[in-house]
Amino acid sequence: MERLLFDLSIAIERGKENETSPYPPDLKGKPGAYEFTSRLLEMNCPPDTILKQGMMPGMDRIGKKFADGIVFIPEILIAAKAMKAAMTLLKPYFDNGAVLRKGKVIIGTVAGDLHDIGKNIVCMVLEGAGWEVFDLGVDVTKEKFLASLNEHPESIICMSALLTTTMREMEKSVTTIKQAFPQTKIYLGGAPLTSDFADKIGADGYFPDPHSLSKHLTGNL
């Protein structure tokens, strides 16, 4: 079983979705993340073990390689695709409580800003790290963040902005959320941002890449 869990982690890290997927070429015709997960479930491996010892290590390794500049956006995307395929088999266990996620994250690109690639990668890495992610998309107003937080009050908030002009919107959103939910942690990301800016507007931190955010969130559990 340990061997299969390791194979699952490798399939995710390398982006091998299933047996018929053409990538990576050297694994053509071989089982992928979907088949390894299926076999593990057939062997009565606990779903929680599959998530934590098979899937998460794969996403963690590719996330670290991304942060270290060893791989790039396409490699993260294809690993997340493999992870998503395998996760479909675990969905019933999430629904019945057999597998528990680490917590909830509400995420969005702030109002006035349509840049979503970085935010999407953060979603993929956090889901791969075991978090339940509510992606509000782009151009998210402070009212939308609040509405989602009212629905999931125990959540962490993550905000992204790419433009200097929309960084100002970020400040308004942080202020509004902190007034309504003082205990809610708010983390920021995006090209022009810095830790100083996060401190200045009352957020709880800035992270330059998804892996460092994921490590921080997990470390705070």
Next chain:
Amino acid sequence: MNSRERITRILAGEKADRCGFWLGNPHPDSWAGLHDYFGTSTEEELRLLLKDDFRWICPWNAYQHPEGKPVFDMQRPGKTLSEGGVFADTINIDEVESFNWPQPEYLDFTGYKETLENAGDFYRAGGLWSPFFHEACDIFGMENYFLKMYTHPEVVHAVTQHLIDYYLAANRLCFEECGDLIDGFFFGNDFGSQHDILVSPALFTEFIYPYFRKLTELGKEYHKQIILHSCGSIFRVMNDLIALGVDAFHPLQAKAADMDADTLKQHFSGKVAFIGAIDTQDLLVNGSPDDVIKEVNRIKSVLGPSVVISPSHEALLPDVPPRNIEAMAKAVAGK
């Protein structure tokens, strides 16, 4: 030495009387504030006031389809980068081949030529913007594009070939009609993020360089200087891009990884010219005029004389105080 001669010399790595200056291409929302501050009423009036050496003259309206169709009918439901376009789910080349690709016969450069003829003694950066990498992002959706590089490379190649075929044909027509009125072939593709290139060097080699080379070769055939616009950190691929024919990089996103002036000088001095470098992510937005003057003088001393001072993102946003733009322009002239 007039502006046209100055920038031509800087981009060729030859001695000029001073560094060059380009205001950039302020965002439409910024112009009212700029005119209000400087007391100008037209774009050209402001550029003359600031002693702007550079004119980016792009034939945006040259494609005139009889039914008003766009150049590429992306069929995207929204504007985000990840939003899938017409080839979002395409796995078959036949679908690519049957797409209604643009026809160069609908191009008309008459008005463009007139604009160039009246451009004065300023450097004319022109030709079609030719952002084949971004067009591919739009036509697939960026995430689909990057995934298909691995899952369906033949589809990515087929689409890119069509994109580049159009840009090659269109630019050839443009250069034939406008001849020496254009000094530099200025085209853009944002290859970088704040931290690094978007795709790996191996994917650059397979999916970008072969097509990029065709554009630079065309420009060289018509004796144009090659100016590449790319936001973000492209440090890793700059040597390759220089080898493929780039004469100048724009806009040098100053706070992106390894794109600071000192690093650029250390690795590329004498190999290529630079346009940009004045930070728009913090300095021009939050700094004082004195801060801006100090930075312009520093950049001049580090990258000069092969530098055209300009904002590190050409689309100056309305949060940049005009007084900082004034300081930038005056510092170039040594005042």
